[in-house]
Amino acid sequence: MWWKIQSLASQSTELFVKKLSRNDTSWADDSGKHQAGFYIPRPIREAGFFPELQANNPAKLHIFHAECTVLWPQTGEITLSNMRHYSNKGPETHFTGLPKPLFRDLTPASLILSGRLAQPISDCSYWIIVLDSATEEAELLETALDLEAGFHYGRFEPSRFEDASRLARDETQELIERLQSAIRNGTLPELLAEYADIPNPATIAAGARKEWLQTNGFTGLDPWAIPNPGDAIMEISRDIEFRHYRRYELRRRAVELVSLLADSSDLTTAVVRRFPEIDRVFLSASQQRKNRAGRSFEHHIAASLKAGHIRFTEQAVTGGRRPDFVMPDLSALRSKKRTYAEALVLAAKTTLRERWKQVSSERLNCDVFLATVDDRVAASSIREMANADIRLVVPEALKSSDEAHYKGQPNVLSFREFFDGEIRKSRPFLVIAR
Template identity: 55%
Template sequence: MDLIGANEKPVWNQLKELADSSTRLFVKKLSRNDTSWADDPSKHQAGFYIPSEVRESGLFPPLVADNPDKPHIFRAPCPSFWPQTGELKPSNMRHYSNKGPETHFTTIPHEVFRGLHPGSLLVCGRLREPMAETAHHWFLVLDSESEECELLETALELSADFRFSLFDPDAINDASRFEADQLEDLIGKIEHALRTGTLDQFIKDVTALPRPNELAAQAKAEYLRVTGEPDLDPFRLEAPGDAIMRISRDVEYAIFRRYELRRRAAEVVKVLAEQKRGVADAVVRSFPDLDAIFLSASQQRKTRAGRSFEFHISSALADGKIRFEEQAITGGRRPDFVLPDLRTLKRADRANADAIVLAAKTTLRDRWKGLSSEALRCHVYLATVDDRVMTPVIDELARERITLVVPESLKASKDCFYSTHSNAISFKQLLTERIPFGMRTR
């Protein structure tokens, strides 16, 4: 790769090009310890940490204790290429064996680590041929709010609880990640439909995706089958919020993508098959139709994600025998959940607010605005599985007297900002400490 102008290329293109030139990839969700130094000039030890499992995998050079006076310090030079800045850095790895298992990776560009949202990703690859004869490793930092981060999460199917892993570089280009036999089966069915002139019927058969509640029910059933749990009773589960996050973000999404691939692949084949002048001509002339297909797919994914989250919260409330109403209209508003019911909410007053409003947003951004404990005259809780929420947003919610409700693992995680805020609680805390016993039917 030509170093000159490398940082002018789109980040996703850089990533794919570098992955194609690499033998192995390392992806890590950056913790606050990995990045806090970049925004704090008082911190002198700049760098991120490499887990011991990755350090010992052969991806990085072996560490050596080369100072007899300090045998607990293991080190190795590891020159690195940073395409976002176009720099080659004389990086180093240091492992202080008396302090813990992780290895510190230092001498890196500060600017790519500044102002990152929680949940951002570090991507590293080991090159087949070294850059400028010295750098065998390259690094990219993807902010969790960026499109590139979303693309990588989708391509590698990173789960909600992902922390770090090693990957085959081909995974970047294998966006579907379905088993080979499933892909071959679908290809065979579409080719058969083309040969027999039944593609329209095939598309008709696969166009109707399961309704959101049906898809969510399939995901819940799959989760219960795999875990052996009888239901989602939040009073019995140790971490009901984690269960809801895993079902809605991982299990259901995997099921949805199987349905989506059949439908969208058939639609694209139909559009291209109607052009008779070759692939290039078909793609160029049919681009508006292809663009519409992918836009529709993107919008459907976002709609599904939000409704899925609400369904699984509803399922947990029901399994816990908690009284609630969904989408009850009050004063022009339509809260996701009112506990125990709308009638109680309407008679509640500021001195004795014995009702609860629970809103649900998979990601926050500014979409929570409009919620108000003052206007609703009750306790307002906002449930989310968003691990990228920054302190200013949490503080703004606190000023509005809105309590965030997050999965147990996110509340405890040092990688997120929830652990230090009292107006951010876990699902378990909400259900066992904040919901009065009188709202239960048992």
């Protein structure tokens, strides 16, 4: 599918991407709903990506309408789709006439990707692909277009698939030139040694926090001073830090691969014969990236707790488990004399899937909270966590998002609510007097 997306993007003059909300997809899972389609935000409608809407019914001048022929590459269907804007009801435009199966059973925060074709294909001027957020293609799209954690919708130039930014182009070209020079001069081992070590997660995390603090005018990640501490943690860990990490990763892995192949005069033979070594490089890169993501989130939560002068112990071993954060400390957690509210456990997982079930066994006669920045958690999983007495802590933007499924769930708190309600109000003894 990814090669097809790249091919269609190269034939398009402009791209439109939207993160799907519940209103965009619920009709596909509920046969009782008659409105089948997703909504086009007003800025996209007014920007001219889709055909201009016309009010051509004198009896109903409040209804603006347009049609467009759409290719759906995933099913091979061609639809004569309709766009309808009721100017007396709201700013959005309803896009209907589309293949229902593509929108059924989607993971929260899935994406639609559409392109306006330079030349029609089968009389179609547009193409649309639906990407479930749990798929590799969705992750590739987010990386290719540098979609940040707070992304909702946007228009993009197709060239973004080749180069995400001028800075990335410049850095990539510099690396290419260094590699070419090292091959000519026989200094590849020295370059490999220079780029061999990616800074440890704590160092990269500290650099990302420093950038966010300088940009936003704060001296520390103090949850009492920052209005939306969860949003700050999400932006630092998912956007800024990942951008920093990718620069280090590219240098190291590129030099490793070039070093494997540089001595061969026949590239094809070298790739085939040394494929196991090449495979190990990519496997190592994948494992390191996954490990970094989890530790990154924990580092920023710890920095926020420290900046807020909140008593906690990190990675304390108890009962064969190692909860990410115990408050106030392990001795209090183990005490048989304390009350239920005099201790709590806070686990941290960037992505949940079924991994949240690991947290339920960490119950030790206290509240158990699970912090995450995952916007793909289904409502059914959230209810399962509630039944297991697990309360979720999510960034403020995700708690109120129409695309995630956290809104209105009684066992979901924002980071702001967690700090204000569960710590300052319910457990003031956790905050050290300044």
